[in-house]
Amino acid sequence: MNSFLKALSYFLLFFFSDAAYPSSSLKVGLVLDKGGKDDKSFNASAFSGATEAKKQLGIHLKVLECQSDSAIAASLRTFAQHNYDLIIGIGFVQQSPIEEVAKEFPNLSFLLVDAPSSLPNVRSVIFNEHEGSYLVGVIAALTTKTNHIGFIGGMDIPLIRRFERGFRAGAQSIEPRIKTLTYYVGASSDAWRNPTKAKELALGQFSKGVDISFCAAGSSCAGVFDAAEESHRLAIGVDSNQNWVKPGFILTSMVKGVDLAVFQTIEQKLKGRFKPGIIHLGLKEGAISYSLDQYNRPLISAQVEKQTNAIRNLIMKGTIVVPDYYKENQRDQSK
Amino acid sequence: MIDFINSTLRFATPLIFASMGGLLCERAGIATICIEGIILVSAFTSAAFDYYSSSPWLSLGAALLVGGVFMLLHAFLTVRVKSDPIISAITVNLLASGMTPLLMKLLFSNSTNTPSLPQENRFLPVFIPFLSSFPIIRHFSNHLSLVYLAILLPFVIQITLTNTRWGLRLIAAGDGPEALVTSGVSLNHTRFVALFLGGCLMAFSGSYLAIGHSSQFIRDMSAGRGFIALAAIIIGKWQPIPTLVACVFFGFTDALQIELQSSEMLNLILPAQFIQSLPYVISLVVLVFAMGRAKPPLAIGQTSR
Structure with missing residues (x-):
């Protein structure tokens, strides 16, 4: 055990001893969850936002991938102990670790993506997934020939139900009699990779x-x-633009701009305009969208595109209010 | 109904291969809870090999070899070094789960999944001309060749175990290793061969998952099937045909669970989590009430002498 700790401390020393960066540049630590930076979706998007910031803004960036949920708090704390100016945690599992570490280091700034936190030094970004799901629901309802569409969720958790609720509502707004069949892969985290x-x-x-x-x-x-x-x-893809995975068989993807949120927060921190608090990002902010590129162009007619964009504008203006599973559920609970 | 039965068969196939492989090892007297790990390494091997060779059959061959070799590691640790089989199996499982992302990272610079393979490079459904001329059976004749193989396999194993000298020696290695040694047969040799072949059979399961039913390897994609296969062996009391029945039964509960999710009425009454836990609940009930005493091979769980 002792030799293991010794090896570990050497490793950490090596990890943090690169004094090559100019001391003036902003130090940003990014902690990814189990998915890792190659998940082609959520974490990959955060990683690309951070690397973009490194390229354009010249920050000093370190990235840690956590292979187990219990490693998250330790990774966050390591960054904090080395006085990283901005520490970013991706994924709803990081909520309590971030809050724990943010309380210990009140002078550092934190960004939490996908979960709420109201600590004075934490900025938390929540995406309006239901708005994007509503839009792809509209596209599905306009495209279906059988008037019967499906939803496949991973693990049955409120976040995924929020997708489902928006999707169903979007489809029904076009064709009230449309049938939506909902399946979930499983009730444990195996559901994300099965x-x-x-x-x-x-x-x-x-x-x-x-x-x-x-x-x-x-x-x-x-x-x-x-x-x-x-x-x-x-099929309809999710989180990142997945149209290219099987061209011709993926109608569109519901895209979540995690990269945008990460990049903007780093930029604000750099310019001294970091604001804590809960921020909701949706269609209006350009953080949620549906993808249209050369891979799915033949599948979406100009008519469908026009109609979908019109509905998108109505949502942005607030004329259409998309049902939100989170809010509906809170109301149910308070009854 | 036809879709339901086909779905059951597709769910059962990886379980059958995995449990038949496990059964050979366990009947030879070596506890083998590392089926999960073997499925993972073989699934990875077939997906990676297929990416470079574009040939599903060659990839299957490579996976069989790697599955067998990994079981030889288990055999070496338990039979030669005489370590505890449970510890050794856990080692193999952890090694598989950690090694596959590392190799993926090295080969494809991506630690989550291997590149997606085009349809023509994977196993394709095979029509059996003879079967497809019958009125009802016709609907069940459009599966991957591995599915038919899985259904035949338990019968082959049953016959091999009871009717060949090699099979009888294997059973003796599990039930009375002393007797085998007394009759002048090498216990170690018998067990090594059994574990190697068992690993090959488990590898079929990995190949089916990676390049049969889906088109790539995804980290930890075995998703607990190795342990379900182990449960099937126990429910089947270490006999090939009853184990086959147990596997089909697990496939059936998986398919049933999908059917139940599509029923709106049931969804209102029962939470999805309940329906999803049905396969495990049903198997617990079966174990408690319908099974009676399980009789594992006598030498199992003991450290080799």
């Missing part, structure tokens, strides 16, 4: 007449894309 199960769920939906399925299940979505390709149906 593509074979997700594929089976998608095949089940397709055999029941569903022709478009929206997947919000992390790595498991690969299985849904496979099923769409084999059954010649359509």
Whole structure:
């Protein structure tokens, strides 16, 4: 054990001893969750926002990937102990670790993505997933030929229900009689990486007449894309633009601009304009959108695009209020 | 209904291969809770090999070899070095779970998944002309070749175990290792061969997951199937045909769970989590009420002497 600790401390010494950066530059520490920076979705987006900031703004950036949830607090604290000016935590699992460390280091700034926190030195960014899901629901309802669409969620948690609620509402706003079939991959965190199960769920939906399925299940979505390709149906991607994964079989993707949130916060910190508090980012801020590129261009007609953009503008203006699972649920609980 | 049965078969296939592999090892007297790890390394091997070779059959071969070799590691630790089989198996599981992302990072600079493979480079459904001429059976004749193989495999193993000299020696290695040694057969040799072949069978399961049913390897994609397969062996009392039935039963509960999720009425009454836990609840109930005493091979769990 002793030699292990020794090795660990050497490693950390090495890790933090690179004094090559100019002492004036802003030090930013980024802590990713289990997905890691290659998850092609959520963490990847945060990582690209941070590297972009490094390139453009010349900050000093260190990234840590946590292979287990219990390592998160330790990683955050390591950054804090080395006086990193801004420490960024990605994913709702980081909520309590960030709050814990932020209380210990009240002079440092923190950014928490995907979970709320009202500490005086924490900025927390929450995305309006329901608005984007509503839009892809609209696209699905305009595209479906069977009037039957599907939703495949990863783990059954409120965040994913928020996607589902928005998606269903968007589809129903176009065609009130449309049927939405909802499946969840599982009740444990295995659900995010079980593509074979997700594929089976998608095949089940397709055999029941569903022709478009929206997947919000992390790595498991690969299985849904496979099923769409084999059954010649359509899937909708999530978090990052996934249209390129199976061109012709992915109708569109609901894109969440984590990179934007990370980049902007770093920029604000650099200019001394860092503001704590809970910030909601949605369509209006350009942080949520649906993707349209050369891969799905043939699938979305000009008519559909026009109609979808019109609805997007109405949501931005506040004319259309998208049902939010979080708010609906709070009301239920207070009754 | 037809979709339901097909779905059951697709769910059961990886479990059958995994449990048949595990069964061989356990019948030879070595506790083998490392099925999960073998599925992972073989799934990774087939996906990576397929990426470079574009041939599913070659990739399957590579996966079989790697699965077998990994079981040889387990065999070396338990049979030769005589360490505790549970500890050794946990080592193999941890090694598999940690090694695959590392190799992915080195080969594809991505620690989460391997590149997606095009359909023509994966196992494709095979129509069996003879079957497809029957009226009802026709609907079940559009599976991957591995699915048919999985259904035949338990019968082959049953016959091999009871009717060949090699099979009888393997059973003796599990139930009465002293007797085997007394009759002049090498216990270590028997167990090494059994574990190698068992690893190969488990590797079929990994290949099916990575390049059969899906199109890439994703970290920890076995998602507990190795342990479900182990449960199937126990429910099947270490007999090939009952184990097959247990696997199909687990496949059935998985497929049933999907069916139940699509019923709006049930969804209102029951939370999704309850429906999703059904396979485990049902197997607990079966274990408690319908099973009677499980009789593992006598030498299992003991450290080799």
